[in-house]
Amino acid sequence: MKKIQILLVATLLALVPSAFAQKKSTDTKDNTVVMYIARHGKTILNTMDRVQGWADAPLTPPGVEVAEFLGVGLQDVPFKAAYSSDLGRARQTARIVLDAKGQTNMTITEVPQIRETNFGSYEGEFNPKMWNDAALYLHYKSYKEMMAAMEKDPGLLKDMVDTFKALETLGIGEDYNQVKARGQKALREIAEKEAANGGGNILVVGHGMSIGIFLSDIDSSGKKPDAGHMGNAAVCKVIYKDGKFSLESFGDMSYVEKGKKLSGK
Known part of the structure; x- marks a missing residue:
């Protein structure tokens, strides 16, 4: 009986460190x-300098190439999941990126809510028309003057x-x-x-203007995205931890440049 008690105590003592170790592992996960x-x-509509919100177009050969460069530049970043908007240009880009970096079997989850802005009746119109209409409405002399002002005040x-929505005539445009x-x-x-x-x-693939809007105040510390144009296949790095977002980088083209260099281009 005494031997049984000793063995039982020994067994319990042996289990204690294991239990603590398991709890510690869970707590520090x-x-x-x-x-x-x-x-x-880059798409055909981008190349033609036409408004491309919910309107869609496939990637051009240079658009495919820059997506491939991005994939190669991200080859050391193993993705656990991939998402894109449900518009073809985003979905096509995500697939090219994953294939170029070797994650050919990864599925892409489409999320309509990360689409580009809906520009209503301006969809498919030449960009200068929409932007100059907005500039005049906001009492600027030209689109260029308005853009220069935005560089100083991204707000x-x-x-x-909001002006695009006010001026479009279909009644389906979106405000900021x-x-x-x-x-x-x-x-x-996500x-x-x-x-x-x-x-x-x-990996999340979306659209230039809407990404800037999404990230405008998402950082819990108050960090704002840089003003200016976001290049095709540019990357914004966002960290999510303990329920909070932090914006690490915005409009970063270094992954594309790295991929281009590794590809010998």
């Missing part, structure tokens, strides 16, 4: 999500997007806050889902 949010490659983007609300909600849902799955690197 890092569910950080690193989101690589990229703009799509003017809200006025511009509508775009921001749907996009930020979608990014949070981040929470991936955090629950253990965190990791996530």
